[in-house]
Amino acid sequence: QSTLTQPPSASGSPGQSVTISCTGTSSDVGGDNYVSWYQQHPGKAPKLMIYEVYRRPSGVPDRFSGSRSGNTASLTVSGLQADDEADYYCCSDAGINNLRVFGGGTKLTVL
Amino acid sequence: EVQLVESGGGLVKPGGSLRLSCAASGLTFSTYSMNWVRQAPGKGLEWVSFISTTSSHIYYADSVKGRFTISRDDARNSLFLQMNSLRAEDTAVYYCATSARGIQNWRPLDYWGQGTLVTVSS
Numbered sequence: 001q002s003t004l005t006q007p008p009s010a011s012g013s014p015g016q017s018v019t020i021s022c023t024g025t026s027s028d029v030g031g032d033n034y035v036s037w038y039q040q041h042p043g044k045a046p047k048l049m050i051y052e053v054y055r056r057p058s059g060v061p062d063r064f065s066g067s068r069s070g071n072t073a074s075l076t077v078s079g080l081q082a083d084d085e086a087d088y089y090c091c092s093d094a095g096i097n098n099l100r101v102f103g104g105g106t107k108l109t110v111l
Numbered sequence: 112e113v114q115l116v117e118s119g120g121g122l123v124k125p126g127g128s129l130r131l132s133c134a135a136s137g138l139t140f141s142t143y144s145m146n147w148v149r150q151a152p153g154k155g156l157e158w159v160s161f162i163s164t165t166s167s168h169i170y171y172a173d174s175v176k177g178r179f180t181i182s183r184d185d186a187r188n189s190l191f192l193q194m195n196s197l198r199a200e201d202t203a204v205y206y207c208a209t210s211a212r213g214i215q216n217w218r219p220l221d222y223w224g225q226g227t228l229v230t231v232s233s
Contacts, residue, residue, distance in 0.1 A: 003155070036219040038156070045206060045226060046148075046156065051219035089156050093217035099170065100146075100158040100216065 004029060004090055004103035011109040017078040020106045022090030023071060028101055030071035034093035037066060037075045040105075041086045049088075050075060077108070085110045113137040113222045115207050120227030127197050127231070133190040133207030133224055141185040144214040147192050149203035150226070159205070160192065161216045170216060175201075197231045204228050 005023040012018040022029060022037075029035055035053045038046035048057050050066035053073060063078045073092075077084055090103040119131040133145070147159040160181040161170045169181055180193040190207050204226040210218035 032217075034217040034219075038220075040156075045223035046208075046220070047223075048219050048221050051212070057221065087155075091156075091158075091219075099172065100161070102156040102158060105155040 004092060004101055006088075006090060006103035006106045008104070009107045009109065011111055012077075012080045013111045014080050014082065016080050017076060018080060018108065019074050019076045020088055020090075020108070022073045022075070022092075022103045024073075024092055024101070025071055027095040028092040029068065029073050029090075031095055032093060035066070035068060035073045036091045037064075037073075038089045038091065039086045040089065046089065080110050082110050084108060113211075115209070115222055115224035117205060117207055117224045117227035120205065120229045122230045122232065123197055124233050125198060125231055128193070128195045129197065129229060131192040131194065131205055131227060131229070133192075135188045135190065135207075135209075138209075138222075140183075140188040142214070143209045144216065144218075145181075145183060145190045146208045146220060147181060147190075148206045148208055148220070148223075149201075149229075150206070151200070151203040154203075157203070162190070163216070164214050168216065194229070197229075199231050202229060202231045 033052045037050040040046045054066040094101045114136045116134045144163045162181045178196045182191045206226045208220040208223045211221040
């Protein structure tokens, strides 16, 4: 199964907003609403930030938001803070094959 | 507090076998479906396998199908991954993970262990 396509890097200054894209197909990202986003700091386990395209788990700041248009999902981080510097991965259910696919990851740098 | 603790990683030769374990606490393990996700050094996340409650549904990524076997022991609150015919490309940190939002295979992964490193090398 293929991975979802993310830009390898993104950056922004403190206080700015940055958007990370995740492109798939109508069989995964563009299909049902099972798109999620994970944040991973170096040497740490991933942390769930967004699920079902735009929902935020308890404890995740509302600076993090998710959306989708067609086969592309997006994660927007507003009011960038130093601790937002991390790798971000999108993830989607891959439809009838009962599989789960991740994006290649985007390294977010806070300048 | 939910805790997932992986163990069993190590160095193994190509073609060899290894069995990973994931000990769960802070949750009623039998009511949670479970996943294995791996991450090769310096690379992204790759979903490996899923097992439902009662082990009635089991799925594998194409890259490990026929070589890896996922299982669970609810009496011991433990998840396992038997890895056979290991290849260099199986080298990765292996995480166990589960969802707090339902048992279906597509649910997001809320809880993750710290991972255990598997190195396949001669």
